[in-house]
Amino acid sequence: MSETLLDVQGLRVRFGGGTEAVRGVSLAVDRGETHCLVGESGCGKSVSALAVMTLLARGATRSAERMAFAGTDLLGLDERGMAKLRGNRMAMIFQEPMTSLNPAYTVGSQMAEVMRRHRGASRRAALDRAAALLGRVGITAPGMRLAQYPHQLSGGLRQRVMIAMALMCDPELLIADEPTTALDVTVQAQILRLLLELQRELGLAILLITHDLGIVARMAHRVSVMYAGQVVESAPAADLFAAPTHPYTRGLLDCVPAPGKVARGAQLGSIPGTVPRIPLGFTGCAFRDRCAQAMPECSGDIPAQTRIPGHRYLCRLPAGWPRDAAA
Amino acid sequence: MSGFPPLRRIAAGLGAVIVLGVAFAAIFAPLLVPHDPFLQDLNQRMVPPSWMEGGMPAHLFGTDQLGRDYLSRLIYGARISMLIGVMTVITSGLIGITLGVLGGFFGGRVDDVVMFAITCRLSIPLILVALSVVSLIGSSLTVVVFTLGLLLWDRFAVVARTTTMQVRTLDYVSAAWAAGCSRSYILLREVLPNIVHHLIVVATLEMALAILLEAALSFLGLGVPPPLPSWGLMISEAKDYMFFSPWVIMVPGIALFVLVLGINFLGDGLRDLLGATRDA
Numbered sequence: 001m002s003e004t005l006l007d008v009q010g011l012r013v014r015f016g017g018g019t020e021a022v023r024g025v026s027l028a029v030d031r032g033e034t035h036c037l038v039g040e041s042g043c044g045k046s047v048s049a050l051a052v053m054t055l056l057a058r059g060a061t062r063s064a065e066r067m068a069f070a071g072t073d074l075l076g077l078d079e080r081g082m083a084k085l086r087g088n089r090m091a092m093i094f095q096e097p098m099t100s101l102n103p104a105y106t107v108g109s110q111m112a113e114v115m116r117r118h119r120g121a122s123r124r125a126a127l128d129r130a131a132a133l134l135g136r137v138g139i140t141a142p143g144m145r146l147a148q149y150p151h152q153l154s155g156g157l158r159q160r161v162m163i164a165m166a167l168m169c170d171p172e173l174l175i176a177d178e179p180t181t182a183l184d185v186t187v188q189a190q191i192l193r194l195l196l197e198l199q200r201e202l203g204l205a206i207l208l209i210t211h212d213l214g215i216v217a218r219m220a221h222r223v224s225v226m227y228a229g230q231v232v233e234s235a236p237a238a239d240l241f242a243a244p245t246h247p248y249t250r251g252l253l254d255c256v257p258a259p260g261k262v263a264r265g266a267q268l269g270s271i272p273g274t275v276p277r278i279p280l281g282f283t284g285c286a287f288r289d290r291c292a293q294a295m296p297e298c299s300g301d302i303p304a305q306t307r308i309p310g311h312r313y314l315c316r317l318p319a320g321w322p323r324d325a326a327a
Numbered sequence: 328m329s330g331f332p333p334l335r336r337i338a339a340g341l342g343a344v345i346v347l348g349v350a351f352a353a354i355f356a357p358l359l360v361p362h363d364p365f366l367q368d369l370n371q372r373m374v375p376p377s378w379m380e381g382g383m384p385a386h387l388f389g390t391d392q393l394g395r396d397y398l399s400r401l402i403y404g405a406r407i408s409m410l411i412g413v414m415t416v417i418t419s420g421l422i423g424i425t426l427g428v429l430g431g432f433f434g435g436r437v438d439d440v441v442m443f444a445i446t447c448r449l450s451i452p453l454i455l456v457a458l459s460v461v462s463l464i465g466s467s468l469t470v471v472v473f474t475l476g477l478l479l480w481d482r483f484a485v486v487a488r489t490t491t492m493q494v495r496t497l498d499y500v501s502a503a504w505a506a507g508c509s510r511s512y513i514l515l516r517e518v519l520p521n522i523v524h525h526l527i528v529v530a531t532l533e534m535a536l537a538i539l540l541e542a543a544l545s546f547l548g549l550g551v552p553p554p555l556p557s558w559g560l561m562i563s564e565a566k567d568y569m570f571f572s573p574w575v576i577m578v579p580g581i582a583l584f585v586l587v588l589g590i591n592f593l594g595d596g597l598r599d600l601l602g603a604t605r606d607a
Contacts, residue, residue: 087506
């Protein structure tokens with residue numbers, strides 16, 4: 001049942017000026033599964049997603065050992081072949097719904113364009129499908145909304161439009177780059193519920209990029225934690241929350257305030273320091289300067305370990321290291 | 328919407344009225360003129376405007392040194408000014424916008440070439456080149472339009488380039504790439520419509536500049552050839568008589584001033600209006 005849809009191995013992205021934003025990321029997204037990519041700002045989550053879509057800005061170079069989508073090798077694909085996949089079999093939703101729609105066109109014409117482009121559908125048919133999808137994502141009076149311009153819609157509505165637009169061609173993979181970060185909490189909950197429903201109905205695979213562990217807990221089947229351009233821990237969601245193994249993952253989880261668990265007035269957890277800049281040729285663990293468990297060996301090669309099958313992490317510490325031993 | 332000060336709105340409205348009025352006069356000139364603007368009547372030379380002493384009701388703005396009706400010549404002159412303004416803006420706009428959008432969109436080597444072209448153009452002295460070209464090829468309406476068109480595209484290019492660079496990185500353009508749109512589609516349907524409001528403002532400025540330059544060229548005798556009634560040519564022909572008949576130089580001078588002012592008011596108004604709706 002769990003067939004791998006997107007398989008990325010050893011993805012590297014380098015920007016001009018000698019910074020490497022993504023350093024050997026491996027990801028696998030199965031059909032119908034939600035894979036969450038978590039990490040702080042600037043850790044390379046979005047860049048990894050853009051690299052998969054081949055949408056990196058000019059001046060960025062991408063390399064990978066393997067990058068395949070439903071059996072198609074993405075590395076060997078030219079721009080034309082990639083354009084055929086984008087919006088058609090793999091779609092993307094961006095963080096900022098207020099700016100992701102073109103202010104110069106009506107919602108309907110933007111949505112219809114996607115389907116006319118990929119499927120050669122008639123304008124009428126494309127608009128019918130757009131109306132049906134707007135209804136599906138919970139927009140009332142879709143006929144009226146189709147004729148409206150983006151500035152006439154609220155943020156929540158626009159994000160729904162973006163989701164509906166992404167679904168126009170029945171994609172197999174949906175990449176959502178912090179789809180709810182710009183929305184308020186009630187709308188955020190609605191959008192997440194919608195994504196879950198759509199996934200159940202359509203068998204979508206979702207690569208969800210977020211920094212919000214609350215969202216991860218609700219949505220993810222599988223989680224990959226990124227730090228400084230690397231996946232430091234990857235596990236099924238339940239496993240990750242039950243037995244976080246990498247010190248960074250544990251630190252992240254400690255940062256989430258749980259009502260009742262943290263005494264009123266007590267300090268919330270935090271990770272000391274900030275994400276370091278990683279120069280080219282950097283070796284060892286990028287987290288070592290902020291890690292309470294750091295050892296001299298941490299500046300050497302770091303082994304990838306397996307806690308249980310399917311739960312990998314990038315650290316010298318043994319699985320199940322005692323929480324407060326060294327602290 | 329009620330945000331911007333009433334004075335600016337009045338100015339914008341005034342500009343629109345002036346420009347539309349002159350455009351109307353230019354289009355319907357043959358129906359509006361009281362006399363044939365080319366008909367000379369040597370018995371009625373230098374008749375002052377009708378409200379001045381010695382004026383005649385038949386000639387509202389009087390007549391010129393050859394006895395031609397001044398109002399009729401002014402109305403036909405509006406044709407020349409508007410024609411020059413519009414045609415120059417179309418020519419220079421095509422050149423400038425194409426270069427600017429390509430440079431801003433593709434960047435790198437293409438942008439270097441565009442920037443070089445803009446720098447070259449900026450280092451060419453405008454009036455001097457216009458003068459020498461017109462004096463070499465000879466003056467006609469077409470020559471004036473193309474000379475000005477080939478010289479005035481720099482501002483279009485600069486504005487188109489920078490705005491394209493801004494729009495290119497916006498989310499909806501990324502979204503269009505992510506939706507699998509082609510490069511030409513993104514250029515023509517995503518980028519261009521979203522920089523057009525900047526370009527309209529540039530167009531009004533360039534139009535005013537072109538009209539003034541044509542007047543300057545005609546004044547120097549190198550613009551449109553007589554007997555075509557260009558406002559600059561009218562000023563030029565009148566300068567010998569200005570001490571005894573000051574109206575012959577004031578009427579076309581004021582007309583020129585009012586039209587250019589009106590175009591600039593309109594441009595400012597459009598900028599406020601388009602800016603306000605875009606940023607709302």
